[in-house]
Amino acid sequence: MASWSGLESLSHNFLTGRLEDLVRWSREHSMWPATFGLACCAIEMMAAGAAEYDLARFGMEVFRPSPRQSDLMIVAGRVSQKMAPVLRQVYDQMMEPKWVISMGVCASSGGMFNNYAIVQGVDEVVPVDVYSPGCPPSPQTLIHSILTLHEKVRTGEIMRRRAGGGAGAGIDLTEQAPQAPGWVQPLPTPVRVGTPR
Ligand code: SF4
Numbered sequence: 001m002a003s004w005s006g007l008e009s010l011s012h013n014f015l016t017g018r019l020e021d022l023v024r025w026s027r028e029h030s031m032w033p034a035t036f037g038l039a040c041c042a043i044e045m046m047a048a049g050a051a052e053y054d055l056a057r058f059g060m061e062v063f064r065p066s067p068r069q070s071d072l073m074i075v076a077g078r079v080s081q082k083m084a085p086v087l088r089q090v091y092d093q094m095m096e097p098k099w100v101i102s103m104g105v106c107a108s109s110g111g112m113f114n115n116y117a118i119v120q121g122v123d124e125v126v127p128v129d130v131y132s133p134g135c136p137p138s139p140q141t142l143i144h145s146i147l148t149l150h151e152k153v154r155t156g157e158i159m160r161r162r163a164g165g166g167a168g169a170g171i172d173l174t175e176q177a178p179q180a181p182g183w184v185q186p187l188p189t190p191v192r193v194g195t196p197r
Contacts, residue, residue, distance in 0.1 A: 020158055024153060024154050024156075024158060025154070027071075027097065027153050027158075028150045028153045028154045029058070029059045029150075030059050031058075031059070031060050031071055031072045031099070031146075031150075031153075032060065032062050032063070032064045032069060032070050032071060032072065033063050033064070033070060033072040033073070033074050034063070034064055034066075034067050034070035034072065034073050034074075034090060035063040035064060035065050036073060036074065036075070036076070036087075036090060037076045037077060038075065038076055038077030038078060038079060038087075038107070039076070039077025039078050039106065040077060040136055041077040041103045041104040041137065042076040042077055043136070044076070044136045044137060044139055044142060045074055045103060045139075045142060047139045048139035048142045048143055049061055049063065052139075053139040053140070053143060055143070055146075058143075058146065058147075058150070060072075060146065067090045067091070067093040067094045068093055068094070068095060070094050070098075071094060071095065071097060071098045071099065072098070072099050072100075072101065072149075073090065073091055073094065073098070073099070073100045073126065074100075074101045074103050074142070075087070075100065075101065075102050075107040075122045075126070076103045076104065076107070077103070077104060077106055078104075078106035078107065078111065078113055078118050078119075079106075079118065079119040079122050079125065080117055080118055080119070081117055081118070084119050084124075084125045087122070088125050088126060091125075091126045097158075099129045099130075099149055099153070100122075100126050100127060100128050100129055100130075101128070101129065101130045101131075101132055101145050101146065101149060102121075102122050102123065102128045102130070102131045102132065103132045103136075103137055103142060103145070104132065104133075104134060104135055104136050105133065105135045106118070106135070107122045108121060108122070108128075108131045108132075108133070112135075129149055129152060130145045130146075130149045131145075132144075
């Protein structure tokens with residue numbers, strides 16, 4: 001029979017568990033998406049947060065207005081070349097650990113916009129964890145993607161970090177100095193596309 005010496009004085013029940021499991025559980029149930037809609041897919045994303053589909057069931061109804069308070073980026077819609085550096089900057093401002101869902105065929109592959117103006121897959125700009133298929137994905141599909149990501153977080157490495165230049169297009173953003181009145185904005189530099197992973 002096991003010896004319980006030293007525990008007799010405990011007058012309450014108690015549970016034991018692994019710290020890793022507690023961290024995974026809390027991350028899984030407290031994801032806050034960034035408020036970041038790019039095109040028509042964003043309407044479905046908003047519907048997922050409304051009463052009928054109720055993302056609040058998963059602790060996720062709070063879409064944060066600041067990337068510094070968000071750990072999930074849902075890329076909802078097509079990404080234009082002009083928007084890609086902005087998207088990357090928002091991603092860089094989110095704190096680790098952070099995750100990305102590519103919502104819809106446009107975000108995942110450019111979709112029907114096979115042209116010079118649209119990034120042909122947001123994984124050229126940020127590392128994607130889950131791809132949500134459809135045009136647009138329904139709120140149910142998005143929720144399925146979110147639950148897939150939850151499962152990934154629950155079973156994944158808790159200390160995983162993305163290498164500084166190990167994902168995305170390696171876009172270097174330089175801060176623009178204030179300009180004198182009458183200054184004309186030069187044409188934007190095209191996004192430099194990284195090696196496909
Ligand atoms: S996948 Fe469809 S709904 Fe989503 S941004 Fe593209 S065209 Fe719009």
